[in-house]
Structures are given as structure tokens and as C-alpha cells.
Amino acid sequence: MTFRPLLLALILIIHTAAAQQLYFPPLTGAQWDTLSPASLGWNTAAIPELYSFLESSNSKAFIVLKDGRIVLEKYFGTFTRDSNWYWASAGKSMTSFLIGIAQREGSLSINDTSSRWLGTGWTSLPLDKERKITVRHQLTMTSGLDDGVADDDCTLPGCLVYKADAGTRWAYHNAPYTLLDSVIHYAAGTTLNLFFINRVRSKTGMNGGYLRNGYNNVLYSTPRSMARFGLLMLNKGYWGTTAILDDTAYINAMTRSSQSLNPSYGYLWWLNGKNSYMVPGLQTVIPGPLAPAAPSGMYAAMGKNGQFINIVPEMGLVMVRMGDAPDNSLVPFLLNNDIWVRLNAVISGPSGADRPAAVPSFTLSQNFPNPFNPSTSMQVTLPQEAPAELRIFNALGQEAALLHSGVLAAGTHTFRWDASSFAGGVYLCRLQSEGVVRTIKLVVVK
Template identity: 45%
Template sequence: MKHTLHVYLVLLIFIFGCSSENSNKPEEEIDTESTYFPPINSDTWETKSISDLSWNEAELQPLLDYLEEKNTKSFIILHDGKIVVEAYMNAHTDSKFWYWASAGKTLTSTTVGIAQDNELININNKVSDYLGIAWTSTTLEQENLITCKNLLSMDSGLNDTLGDDVSPDNLQYIDNAGSRWAYHNVYVKMQDVVAAASNQDWNDYFTENLKDKIGMSGQWIDLNNLSVYWSNTRSMARFGHLIYAKGQWENTQIISENFIDEAKSTSQNINEAYGYLWWLNGKSSYHLPQSQYEFSGKLIPNAPDDMFAALGKNDQKIYIVPSKKLVIVRMGEAATEENFALSSFDNDLWGKINAVIN
């Protein structure tokens, strides 16, 4: 009898333990067979109403008023691919282009993933395998430690205080690759890696393998040693939807789900909240650009734990929340003051979004 009672107790502990564990997990991710994809060669896009989703419609106008007050130019909420909210303000329109800033880093990460899927590169290989030696001004031994993955993860060990120029003279050693996380423009060398490996111009490879396949507008513009992407807002939403849909567009796998899973997971052991040029919520700590300080807590406390984001200078945003079937885009001027990625606006904005969607 004692043995039987012991077995029952073990079973109960197991059952309740599993229930507790499952209760903390996000809802099941999307079914790509049922999600909606807007046509590639048309600007038509199906919509869904707030009432269809039982959201709080009374809180929508306060959200839009707040966005307009905070220098926003455009704002879109997709639910499982369909447009629920689309707004343009402060003299912006649906056809005007605006810059992605560092939110466009994720375009580079995704194109790199496509090149790896096509077996042109391996991100675990050292960068010099593709660019040749002396692409930095470090020693050969130090340079050989830097892999493509280090550039995607922002832990190259190169000095981040010397500006955006990525010529060899400006790429100087500060620590061994993998030992230090620092937000650095050296990630753009991955565009050179893809170009060298594919024997194509970077823009041609990007356009052929990503942009045209999902119907994006836009172009890369070189400004002050930075290659910055500009597009209309729906194109930013299209890209966010591709990533939300696990790399699939209709029946075509544009980029492997495995790479996306890696890209939106912690990529190194220093900054938990950083993947392959994606920012990750729900972690216990995070680092920010131009700082070696480790901040405790979640990146954006008001946002769902499974949210991951493309964040650009002056509050360019793509938020992706698989558990809630959401892609949210914000373009505009800085909401309050100039910033490189995260700002207090993120958490405040999510407070307003939550009032609508919950």
C-alpha cells in the first residue's frame, strides 16, 4: 500500500509539474498553411477588423494619437498576415519611402541565411575564407578567430569606438572574438561575404533571393559609410511577415526555418537579448549599443516574452510576436530623443498596444 501511495504521489507531482511548466509557455506558433500572404505583384492586402479579434476598439484612437504625438510616420499591425491597423501621419503616405536604419540589419542576416541554405557560405567559417586575409588591421592570428557568426552576433572583438568606417585601418583589435559583445557596423562585411561567395553584387543577390520573392519595394542607399535600406511601410511589414511565417511565403520556403530559429535565439553567452542581428525579449538581462554594462530584466517588459524585434535608429521598429500572431511596424522620427535601437518609447508603446489587443 505504501508503494502504491508513493507511485500516486510521484504521478501527481509529475502531472502538476507539467501543467505548471506548460502554463508558462507561449501559445502554439502559427500554422503556415492557414496564414494569409498578400500577392507578390499587387498592393492589395486583405484586412481583418478589430471586432473580429474581440480587441478593445475604444483604445485604438488613443494609440494612434500617441503615435502621432511621438513623431510617427506610419504604423501597421498584422494579425496572421492580414492588416488590422494601418495608419499614416505627420505628412507621410503609404507610397513614401522611409529609412529602416539598423532595423535593416535583419535584411542582411536573412540574406546570409539564404546564402547558407544555398550552400554558398557557412557562418561557422572564418570571414577571411571569403574576403581573404587583412580585411582587418589585427594580427593574422586575431583575424582568424573572427567567424561570420561573430559578425552576425556582434561579438567580433573589434573596437566599436572608431566610427562606422569598415575599412581595414578602422577595424582594430580590442579583444578575442567571442569574448566581448559590442554593437558594431562591421556586420556589413557579411554583405561582402555574400557577394564574394555568390559572385554577384550584394544588391543583385538580395533582390533576386529575398526582395522580389516577397514583393518588397525599396533600395539600399549608401550614406556616410552606411548601407541603409529605404522602403514603404508595407514592404517592412512584408518582411516581418516572412519571418513570422517561419521563412515561408505561400508555398515557397524562402529561407529555412532552422536558420530563423537560430537567428531569433541567443547567439552568444554575453548578451542574452541578441540573436543574429535580431533583438530578443523575455531574457533575464541585456546589453545596449555603446555600453558594456549588463542590464537586468527583460528588454521590453510590457511586450510578450516571445516577442523578437528589428530595432533601428530613431525608433524604426518591426515587432514579431508568434504567440499572438502579430507583426507590428513603426516608422518615423525619434519618438523622444535620438537613439541607436532600444528606447523608452518601446515599453511605453507596448503599454498602449496592450490596451488595444488584450
């Protein structure tokens, strides 16, 4: 037996063993095995508080899988398990998976220049600068294109202008990502939707597809289909023993730090447990992990208004949330973390013995009014007396104001910021206390 077949046989054995530990629902029908929270030793008394929070934060669907089986499944209002909803930017993670399949099939390499598939002149950059951009840069949000243009969704060459050399600047920019749809189209010779349907949907029992909305292609599906994708990722690209993306190296690279500029970003996946992260629309580097209350090994597909798939390999968990925004916050990380605060109380069990490392519920509420001129207020809540710092940063990451530094008593405290002497624009308010970091965006309008 040559080395290549031996390696493939070994990989199949490994995935067969892993799949035997996980449950996969049938490809058709509504059957999906369940586990009761009590059978896992979870704290069932904490479930009503979790569901109450989800409802109050405008959730429509919530699912938790343990080793593939449904442990928690809740729908709110008129939403049901058969309702379809948009993934928003959580769909980016599916596109990354599809790019991996295209590379595995030999249709492209992520090290290809983007111009190979999009053609010369797909941007307004000088050709020497344009040729530096690769598919990998599109996957990692490091194209160097200016995200500060009037419409950062616009994929026309006139909207794609130079800001920095590719690979030297991280910025959350929709347009270069969206053009991965065209990369798949030209490299694989089929549409994004057909590629998704034939390579993933038909083999995993998912439903849904991409719908055009302006410049964007937006993925829609049921909540259970979202959970199926999470389970597929939990099993590293295999549906049971069926290979959907049999490229361990790509799967690992996709869900690990893809560059040093924002270590909390992989290939269109958000990563927890890193030393710092950046958020859309700002160049500020924020210390600490994305979701301090979540397990450090969690990685996530995250979209506008709180569309989440959280995968926790070390615990065999998949968590899905669909819904509307809970408030006027522009960053969904805060909601994701707040869900984990309450989910931890469930997973902990009555004794707390099984609880993953978690952080108490220190909260920084979204300021009101927002946008504002000249002043606004925000509230800080601490579950216990603790030292705390509340600082304001501008879009360059420079400290603009120190609102508090010192010990705060347990309870809720209101702070006011007068921005009359500051320029209009986006600012970041950061609470740091007992190793916990909370951030919100402030918008000064002048």
C-alpha cells in the same frame, strides 16, 4: 523513399498547414485583406490613445498584422502607404536573413573565417587574431573589434583594431556588420542589392533596396514592405508555401540567444523575454527584458530613431513602426516598449481577457539637458504607489550614484543628478520598480 526526400516532404506538409492559417497578400497591387479590431474582440476605444501617442512621438507609419491580415494601419502627416523610408539598423535583420539564404545555397558557412571572403588583412589585427573572427561573430556582434574608435562605421583596416578575442566580448559595432555585404558579394558572386532583389523582394512582393550612405548600406522600403518581411519571418522563411529560406535550424538560431554575453541578441535580431540585455555604446548588462510590456516571445528588428518590426509568433502578430525619433534618446527600446503599453490596451478587449501579460506604464523620461555639465534632471512617473530605485551607472557597469531607494507615491517625481565630481562620458540611469526596468543614457560633457 530515402530519408532526405521524406524529410523535405514532411517539412513541406508542415509549412503548408501553417500557411493555411496565415494570409499572404498578392505579390503585386495594393490588395491586402483586413480584419476589423472589433471582430477580434479588441478594445476599439483605446485606438485613439494609441494613435495619439504615435503621432506625438513623431511616427510616420504604423501597421499591425494578425495572422497576415491588416488590423491597424495608420499614416501621419504627408506620409502614405506608398512612401519610402529607411530601415536604419532594422535592415541588419534582413542582412542576417540573406546570409542564411547564402549558406542554404552552399555559397558560404557562417563558421567560415571572415578572412576567407574578405581576404587577409581586412583588419589591423595580428593574423592569428584576425583568423579567429568568423562570419558568425559578425552576425552576433562578437568580433572583438574595438567599437570605441573615432568612427565605428568605418570599414577600412585602420579602423578595425583589436579589443578582445573574437567571441569573448559583445559590442554593437556597425563596421563588422557592414562587411557582411562584402561577404555576400564575394561568396555569392553578386551585389547585396541583386541578392536581396532576386532572393527576397521578387518572391514576396516587397519594394525597395539598399542605398549607400558613407560606409553603410541602408535599406529603404514602404511600410507595407516592412510588414511583408515580418510576415515572412512569422511563417519561418516561407511566403505562403514558397520557400524563401528553407532552413529551420538557421531561422531558429537567428531568433534565439546567440551567445551568453547578451542573451537578448540573436543573429542581428533583438530578443525579448530574456533575463538581461545590453545596449549600443555601453558594456553595462541591464537586468530584465528589452520590452517588459511586450509579449515575452516577441523578437524584433530595431533601428535608429525607432524603425521597428516586432514579431510575436505565439499571437500571430506583426507590428511595424517607421518614423523619426520622439526625443533625444539614443536607445529605441524605450519607445518600442511605450508603444506596447498602449497597444496592449487595444488588444486586451473590453474585458481584458485576451490581453498578453503586460506591465503598467512606469516611465523614466529622458533627462534634460542632455548632454549636460554639471547637472541634469529626469522625471519618474508611477501609476500607483510602489517601491522604486533610481541608480546611475558608468560605462563599465559600476554604480556611480543612488538617486532614490524607497517607496514613491503615484504620480510624477523629478530627480536631479549633479555630476560635477564625475568624469565626462556616457552614463546609464536605471529605474527599477515592481519588476519593471527603464533605462536612459546620460552624456556628461567636460
